[in-house]
Amino acid sequence: MTDTDALLDVRNIKKIFDTKQGPLHAIDDVSFTIKKGETLGLVGESGCGKSTLGRVLIRLVEATDGSAWFGGKDIFSLNGAQMKQMRKRMQIVFQDPYSSLNPRLNIADLIAEPLIVHKVCSSASDMKSRVMKLMDMVGLARRLHNAFPHELDGGRRQRIGVARALALDPEFIVLDEPVSALDVCIQAQILNLLSALKREANYTYLFISHNMSVVKHVSDRIAVMYLGKIVELADYESIFDEPAHPYTQALLSAIPIPQPGARKDRILLEGEVPSPIDLPPGCRFSPRCSRREDICELEQPELAEFKPGHSVACHVFARGGRYQGTYAPQDQIK
Amino acid sequence: MNEGSETAAGHDEGASVENSRLRDFAHVFFRNRMASIGLCILAALLVIAISAPAIAPYEYDEQDLLATLEWPSAKHVFGTDEFGRDVFSRVIYATRISVTVGIVSVSIGMFFGGMLGAVSGFYGGIVDELVMRVVDVLLAIPSILFAIAIAASLGPGLFNMMLAVGVSSIPYYARILRGSVLSIREQEFIEASRAIGSSSVRILLRHVIPNCLAPIIVQGTLGVADGILYAAALSFIGLGIQPPTPEWGGMLSGGRTYIRDYSYMTLFPGLAIVITILALNFVGDALRDALDPKLRD
Structure with missing residues (x-):
């Protein structure tokens, strides 16, 4: 840039x-x-x-x-x-x-x-x-x-x-x-x-x-960091409306909704954050990622812009595999 | 930049800030009743030291060979020593030397030792290694031996003695201050000051050392006692104050041989030391509290 x-x-x-x-x-x-x-x-x-x-x-x-x-x-x-x-x-x-x-x-x-x-x-x-x-x-x-x-x-x-x-x-x-x-x-x-x-x-x-x-x-813009790397970087609207990285989605699902009875599907991450001394060879999020594929464990994804002003570092996303999971309805989060 | 009136107002307020700080300090200091007692004793000692010739009934070196080793009486309030000198007069005169020696030697040790320890702890790395190894070597030598060595090389005399006692205590102060500096150095407000652009020297003097004062003040007040006793030891072996100049520690060691039969000869100079140390400790405690804003109401 x-x-x-x-x-x-x-x-x-x-x-x-x-x-x-x-x-x-x-x-x-x-x-x-x-x-x-x-x-x-x-x-x-x-x-x-x-x-x-x-x-x-x-x-x-x-x-x-x-x-x-x-x-x-x-x-x-x-x-x-x-x-x-x-x-x-x-x-x-x-x-x-x-x-x-x-x-x-x-x-x-x-x-x-x-x-x-x-x-x-x-x-x-x-x-x-x-x-x-x-x-x-x-x-x-x-x-x-x-x-x-x-x-x-x-x-x-x-x-x-x-x-x-x-x-x-x-x-x-x-x-x-x-x-x-x-x-x-x-x-x-x-x-x-x-x-x-x-x-x-x-x-x-x-x-x-x-x-x-x-x-x-x-x-105005938000950068999401995970284990020393920026995994997603976008303007405020995009992050909340269409979070691309599975980690961002998990973070967003953790925001409480101040409304009684509001339902949302919480994405619970499994496992612990890997040690920053002994890092996984591929994507750092791969050990905890529900969308993990073979490549994720081998190669580090690069932060790349997939549309103007919105970058993500995710192999699955880069190959067009949009995340299908659900998380909180946007109007309620914002 | 400002108008004249505003400037004047600013100065006035500035002055009142200083005043109220002093008031806060005094408030905490005197809240501790012992501090007032200690301060009174120290003031009394000062008066005694200054007006010794007026208070003492005899000269400190005036011998009355017909009245040697007399127990306290109306004529000689604290008795007389083996040369027939009035112990009371000698104790009074000794105030001058002993208090000076105690305070000056502690100041020397505290200042240089403190600086050394602070720099060593603050900068760390090779500086710390170097300073602390030297300090370790010095700590391995008994400090009285160290003091004797310094005094012997400088020659006898009041100032050399104070220097010897002061220098020999440097390693202890260096150790103490280094320890506190190591803990303060890691605090976030040090980083905050660095972020603002403060120089290392400023951070050390303005932020680190003021927060490390408490233990060293306590050590310092206790150190005065050590200073007086070391001075006595040096005088005893002929490297400090030369007789007949009176000095509490010297009187203690002089009266040592007579302690079984004429205990008053050691009792009174000993009491004088005890009272001085006690007063300094009271003041030291209160000073430590008054210097800590957290203990102010």
């Missing part, structure tokens, strides 16, 4: 961790693009490499191989000083607002940190007013500026995390499961906040989550 309007163009990223048991393929040859102003939802179960991917993109973890082009520059080839400048343009919001905030700093200090590190404020009062503005933006009451993280609930803490990410006015923000540590009602608040911020400032998000029903609220 060579989108010219792509803000982020990720090509063939690999991340292999060396473990005692052998190389662990956390991310294996992942490519995608994100357009400016778009939200790409990245879903997958725990351990599939989605958080690692987010961290690799902002170089909290170094990629083993591949490139990521952001605004015409390969992020992975930047040196320390260039990367520091780049960090102004790309930020991250962490999953756990309890452990991602230094317990010894108060809110004003926490939000001011990026401003101090990048020396963007001319004076103490300028800093102060910026911090206050950021607190307003994320809906934190100004009186809380002197409070410490442990005095606040999870939602407010996550708002601090968002304010820190926004402080440098970035273009691209990795949202690494920003709501999965929160209560459901607070999840909605934070999701609404993120959407509202995006409408105002046209941020580009990579929204990482294991929860389909969260991702569907915010995403």
Whole structure:
């Protein structure tokens, strides 16, 4: 893919961790693009490499191989000083607002940190007013500026995390499961906040989550990840209307329908996720796939576009074998 | 960028933030009643040290050979030693040296040991290997021997003694701080700070070390006692404070030979050490709590 309007163009990223048991393929040859102003939802179960991917993109973890082009520059080839400048343009919001905030700093200090590190404020009062503005933006009451993280609930803490990410006015923000540590009602608040911020400032998000029903609220396009690979990538409508990969279908069938008596055929996956150290030779999903054929166990399927904007990595699908299984009626899921 | 009035308001608020932080700190600190007692004792020690000539009834080296080894009486409150020197006066004067030695040597050990341990734990890899192996070697030498070796090579004198005692305690502080740094380093807020673009030095100083302070403060307050006693040991073998300059540890070891018949000679300097250590421990405990925002109301 060579989108010219792509803000982020990720090509063939690999991340292999060396473990005692052998190389662990956390991310294996992942490519995608994100357009400016778009939200790409990245879903997958725990351990599939989605958080690692987010961290690799902002170089909290170094990629083993591949490139990521952001605004015409390969992020992975930047040196320390260039990367520091780049960090102004790309930020991250962490999953756990309890452990991602230094317990010894108060809110004003926490939000001011990026401003101090990048020396963007001319004076103490300028800093102060910026911090206050950021607190307003994320809906934190100004009186809380002197409070410490442990005095606040999870939602407010996550708002601090968002304010820190926004402080440098970035273009691209990795949202690494920003709501999965929160209560459901607070999840909605934070999701609404993120959407509202995006409408105002046209941020580009990579929204990482294991929860389909969260991702569907915010995403323009959705990438489904399984064991270090993207198995399906399509716009929001297509994923929900005609999911191509058996794994995507299984994920979708797991979304609860908020309607008493609603019937749906749950696709239950059998077996365990294979170890990322000892991967199956063919399709990674093949040991659990109900549509498995001989080729699936021998050859890895490539992610290929079968119609504009909708790619899938599945042998069976590629040969025209549309999946016949049923899953939840679409209007109820959406 | 701002209008003048706004700027002024910002400064005022900034000042009040600082004030309220201090108030929070003081609130937690003094909530611990022992801390007030400890602080009072330390203040008293300071006053005693400064005004020793005014308090002491005799000079510390004033000998009264007609009144040697006298038990405490109205004339000599703490009795006299084998040279007829007034023990009370000597204990008072000794405050100056002993408290200085204890605090300065601990500061040296804590600062350099802490830095070494923090850097070692934070950067890991080859740096950690290198520093920790050196520390292991130093830990294998009994620290009193190590202190003696340093003092012997530097020569006698107050500062050299403090240096020797301080340096010999470096490995212990390095070990302690490295341990806490290793656990803090893996916390997500460290990664969060890196994502923002903070330099390693900033992360170390702003995020790692402040979260590692509790164990080292406790060790430090206890270390003052060790410092005073090591100083005494060094003085005893002639590498520290030279007689007749009084010093608690030196007085302890000097009175050792008379402990059966004239126990007051060791009792009073010993008590002085105990009281000082106790006060430092009280203050240390309260300090540790007051530095932790989680324990504030």
